[in-house]
Amino acid sequence: MTSAGIPVGYAVKQDFTLRPANLRDLPRIVAAHQVAFPGFFLTTLGPRFLGELYAGFLTAGSSICYVADDRGECLGFVVGTTEPAAFFKRLLARRSHAFLYAGLSRLMRHPVSVSQRFLAALFFRGDLTAVITDATLLSSLAVHPPAKGKGIGLALVEKFCAEAVARGSNYVYLMTDEDNNHRVNCFYRKCGFSLDGSSRRISGRVMNRYLRSAALSTKTGA
Numbered sequence: 001m002t003s004a005g006i007p008v009g010y011a012v013k014q015d016f017t018l019r020p021a022n023l024r025d026l027p028r029i030v031a032a033h034q035v036a037f038p039g040f041f042l043t044t045l046g047p048r049f050l051g052e053l054y055a056g057f058l059t060a061g062s063s064i065c066y067v068a069d070d071r072g073e074c075l076g077f078v079v080g081t082t083e084p085a086a087f088f089k090r091l092l093a094r095r096s097h098a099f100l101y102a103g104l105s106r107l108m109r110h111p112v113s114v115s116q117r118f119l120a121a122l123f124f125r126g127d128l129t130a131v132i133t134d135a136t137l138l139s140s141l142a143v144h145p146p147a148k149g150k151g152i153g154l155a156l157v158e159k160f161c162a163e164a165v166a167r168g169s170n171y172v173y174l175m176t177d178e179d180n181n182h183r184v185n186c187f188y189r190k191c192g193f194s195l196d197g198s199s200r201r202i203s204g205r206v207m208n209r210y211l212r213s214a215a216l217s218t219k220t221g222a
Contacts, residue, residue, distance in 0.1 A: 037142070064081070068152045081136065082169055084137035113191055138174040141174075144179050192213075
């Protein structure tokens with residue numbers, strides 16, 4: 001097995017299916033995150049911490065969570081929430097002890113810097129224009145490297161947006177790095193997102209905020 005949970009030499013078929021994610025998918029979602037976001041702050045907190053984070057998404061009523069499935073293999077995932085202003089506050093309130101325990105070793109080594117960056121990572125959601133109040137946050141999207149180039153990322157985005165529409169949202173937005181991230185920025189523009197601004201994180205990272213109509217249908221491949 002690879003570290004991402006896909007067997008070595010695994011051949012991805014074109015006819016993957018998209019389905020709602022559940023807690024049985026949690027290990028592969030965590031593995032996909034680790035592969036897709038190496039070196040990112042939340043990744044450095046470890047798989048146990050990521051497990052708590054994604055379990056919070058998978059068990060919240062406001063969440064939208066889908067996986068791309070091929071013969072029982074999770075090829076990629078997308079998660080987000082229709083209530084970005086409240087979701088992360090509730091998540092921290094309900095799972096604060098679990099988060100603390102999962103990230104304890106890192107906190108003990110760097111208590112001030114880690115705690116500040118942790119809170120910033122969870123609560124910084126990219127200040128939308130004040131008049132936009134019905135936007136769903138696409139929080140995380142990842143596709144296993146062996147499965148890239150099959151249209152999985154685009155399919156997950158479109159499924160996510162369709163579900164946002166079904167739940168009453170007119171817009172979907174997301175945050176992604178501006179620097180050293182050309183391919184991802186191009187991908188989201190290909191998915192119909194437009195740059196809506198940028199913000200600087202506490203770590204100094206510049207994050208681009210992308211916004212699109214949730215009802216927009218993108219037919220091109222990705």
